[in-house]
Amino acid sequence: MVSGGEAVLFWCVAPLMVLAALGLVFARKAVHATLCVVFVMICLAVLYVAQEAPFLGIVQVVVYTGAVMMLFLFVIMLVGVDASDSLVETIKGQRLAGWLFGLGLGAVLVGVITRVAFPEGVGLAAANAETNPVGLARILFSDFVFDLEVVGILLVTAALAALTLTHKARLTPRVGQKEMADARVLGGKSLVPLPAPGVYAQRNAMDVPALDPHGQPIEASVSRVLRVRGQERGAPLENELPILTELKQSTQTPTGPVRPAVERLVEPQAEPPVEPLVEPQAPLPAQEQSPRTTEEER
C-alpha cells in the first residue's frame, strides 16, 4: 500500500511532529508554543501532499499557517499572554452551560459517526482523474454545496460578531493630520521643527544652545530633559572665541594627534562653573560616521 519513499518520509516527519506537539504543551513562552504549532501544521501539509492530496496540503499552509496562526502570533506578540487570565465567571452559569453544550455536541457527533455507512472507496486514481483540485471542486460544489454555504454563513456571522463586539462609539471627534496641523497653527507655537542644538554655535554638542542670526542663544534648541536637569551649558562667550580659533588652527598642523590637548585646554574655559552635574566625556564630539551604514548603501 505505502511506497518506500512515503514510509521513509512518514518516519522522518512523524517523530518531529510529535516532538513539536509536546513542545506546544511544555513550552514556557507563548511564542515558542505558537512556533511548535506552525511546525506541526507544515509537517501535516507535507504528509497531505505525500498522500496525493496536494490541494488540502497547500490550503492548510495558506489558510491555517499563513493566516490563522499568523493572527494568533500577532495577538500574542502585541498583548502578551504571560499574565495569567482571571478565572472568575463573568456570565452566571456560563461554565455549566459550556459543559452541557460540549457534551451534547459530543453525543451528536458520536451518534452520527457510529451510524454512518461509508460507500465503497473509488481509489485515488479515479478521484484525482481530472487533477486533485477539480475533483474536489466537483464534490464540494455539487453534493455538498448546501453545507458549504452554511459554513460560509457561520463564518461571516462570526466575523460580524467580532466586529460588533469590538466596535466602540466615538465620543470625541477624530483628530487627524489636518486637525493637528490646524491646532498647531492656532497654538501659535513654532510650525517648523525646533532648531538643532549647537548648529549656529561654535560646537555641535547636545547641551549647547544654537545661536540665532543675531547671535543670541535659542533656549528651545537644547533638549527639554537637559534643561530641566540643569545640564545645559551656556553658549560660548565672546572672549572664548579667539582661543577657539587659535586651537582650531593648532589642530590643523600636521604634527600628530593634538585632539586630547584641545579637550584639556577647552574644558575649563568653555564650561561655566555653575553645572556640577555635567561630566562631559567628549566636548568636541565629531560623530561623523554612524556605525550603521547599510541603510545608506541601499
Added chain:
Amino acid sequence: MVDFSNDTFWTYLVKAVLILVFLLTSVLLAIWFERKVVARMQVRPGPNVHGPFGLLQSLADAMKLLLKEDITVKAADKFVYLIAPMIAVFCSLLTFAVIPLGPQVRIPFTDITTPAQLTDFPVAVLYILACASVGVYGIILGGWASGSTYPLLGAVRSTAQVISYELAMGLSLVSVFIVVGSMSTGEIVAGQTDYWLILPLFPAFLIYVISMIGETNRLPFDLPEAEGELVSGYMTEYSSMKFAWFFLAEYINMINVSAVATTLFLGGWRAPWPISSINDGMFNEGWWPIAWFLVKMWMFMFLFVWVRGTVLRLRYDQFMRFGWKVLIPFALGWIVCVSIIRGLREFHDVNLQTVGVVIFAVAIVVIVVLRFIPEKAPAGAAGAAGAAGSDEAFDAFAAGYPVPPLPGQKLPPSPRAERRARAAIGAGAPGTPSSTDTSTTGKDDDE
C-alpha cells in the same frame, strides 16, 4: 500539464542548483540595477567605482556583510533570533520551483529534452502563495525575537500588511484561475497561447501589481522598515550575515513576484506578438523563450525601482484603508464580473462578441451616470465657499500666520502693488526705462 516524464533525479538536481545560482546572481545584479537606476533618476552616477559600471559593488557589499561582526543583542530570544532570517530566505527560494522559465529544451551535448521548469503540479500558484505566507514568519519572528520596540512595531505592521495585501493578491489571481481553468503554472502559460491574460484581465493585473509591491514591503509600502519612523523596522537589531539574509530574502521576493506576474499575466516565456509570428513561431521554441521571460521579469524589476524613485511612503492608516476599502472590494467585484461572463459562456450559448458589446454598453451607461452624480464637496471647502459668498475681506493673518486664500476667497489688493504702480507712473514720465527696454528686445529679435 508539462511533460516531466523524461526527468530523472539528476535533471531535477541540476535544475535545482541552476535555479539557486540564478537567484543568487540575480540578487547581486538586482541590487546594482536598483542603485544604478535610482541614481540615474536622481541625476547622480550611482555606483561606478568597482568593476565595469560599478557592477562588482554589490559583490563587495556582500563580502563586507559576511566579514562584519555578528552581534546578537542581549535581550534577544536566541533561537528564534537565529532562525528568523533563515525562514525568510528559505521560503523565498522555494517559489521558483514552479515558475516555467521556458518550454521543452534540449540539454546541450545530450539527447535529453526536459521542460525548463523544476516541477509543476495542479495547485502550483497556491503553493507560491503558501511560500510567501510562511516567509512572513521570518519577518515577524525576527521583529519579536530582537526584544526591542521598533523591530516589534515593524513586525506587527508587516503582518497586518502582508495578510491584507495577500487577500487582494489572492483575489486577483482567482480571476486568472477562472479564465484558464487551472492553477498549474504550466497550464496557465499554455492558456496564453492566443492572447496574454493582461488584455482581458487588466483590472486583476493592476490589483496584482499594487499588492505585489505591498507584499514585498517595497516603497511606497515599506512601512515595516520605514526608516523615518522605525529605524529599519524588523531588521534593526540584525547585523552581519543575518542582516544579509533578510536583505537577500527581500530581493529574491521581488524577483519572485515579478516572475509570477510575468507567468500569470504576461504570457510567461512566450515571445511578444510581432516576434512570436516570425518564421512559424521560431522564437517560441528552444532556448529563446528564457530570454523573453527574463526581459519581462526585469521589466517588473524596473517598475519596482521606478515606483521607489517616484512615490512617497504612505501613512499607515491610509495604506490599510487603501488595502481593505479599495483593493479588496474592487477585486471581489471584478471576480463576480469575470465569473458571470465565464458562466454565461460556459452554460449558455453566448457569443463572445455579444458579451463584449454588453460590457461596453454597461460601461458607457455607468460612466454617463457617474457624470451626472454631483461630486461630493468636502465640508471644509463648502464652508470656505460660504465664507467667500459674504463680502467679508479675507484676512490672511487671522490665525497669526500668513495663510493662502482657500478656493473662493480673495486676497485684498496688496498695498505694495499700489505703491509699485505709483512708482511706475512716476518713473515712466521721463520715458527712459521703457525706451531702453524696447530697444533691447528689438535687438534680440534682430539677432
